Amino acid sequence: MQDIVKLELREPVRVDPDRLVELCVSMGETRAEAMITTAMEELARGMVEIEDAYSAQNMDMLTSRGDILVKTARHIGMTTFARVADDVVSCARLREGIPLAATLNRLRRIADRSLSAVWDMQNLPG
Template sequence: MSAIENLRMDEPVRLDPDRLVVLYAELGQFAAERLIAAAMEDLAVHLVAVQLAAREQRAELLDRGAAEIARLARQVGMDPVSRVAQDLRACVARDDRVGQAAVLARLVRLAERSLTAVWDYQDMQL
């Protein structure tokens, strides 16, 4: 009998700090912080919504939520999260349920870690 292999699900979080710097430069500290906080809150809400949509097998809601996650993540320099959300949309479009489950799990892991990284970056700027 073959041994079961445990795979480490660990990938580095990558933020585009230049995007955050641009936001602060264009909007000023107060407005940039408000925009980032609102985007982070919306991203967290959409992350829960896509998980629920996947559980209920509601492809349209899953696709819409993933599109919104991609937009919000791009807005605050979370480009890998945005790309994975687009990958999720591709799985939904192909009706690839196995791929969808795997990509959704990756999106949740990456988004949660990225949200923390953005908050940590903001704390360093204060």
């Protein structure tokens, strides 16, 4: 009998710390933190909306919400999240079911880790 190996799908996420610093410099630390927190809340809500659109097989809504995720993630330096969300949008536009399902699963993993990474960076002293 062969052993069953469970693959752990874990890829590094990239958050652009320079973008976070740029926001703090241009807006002031307090305003930047508030904006980043709001953006992270929007990303979390957007993920729920994308899940709902996927469940309903509403590709127009999925692409619309996905485009907003991409812009929001880029704005706060969540480069991996933005790239994978863009991949989801591309699959939805092409109506490619299996690639869409796989890419959406990848986005779920990346979203959790990216949001945690930005949250951790915000809580660093200094």
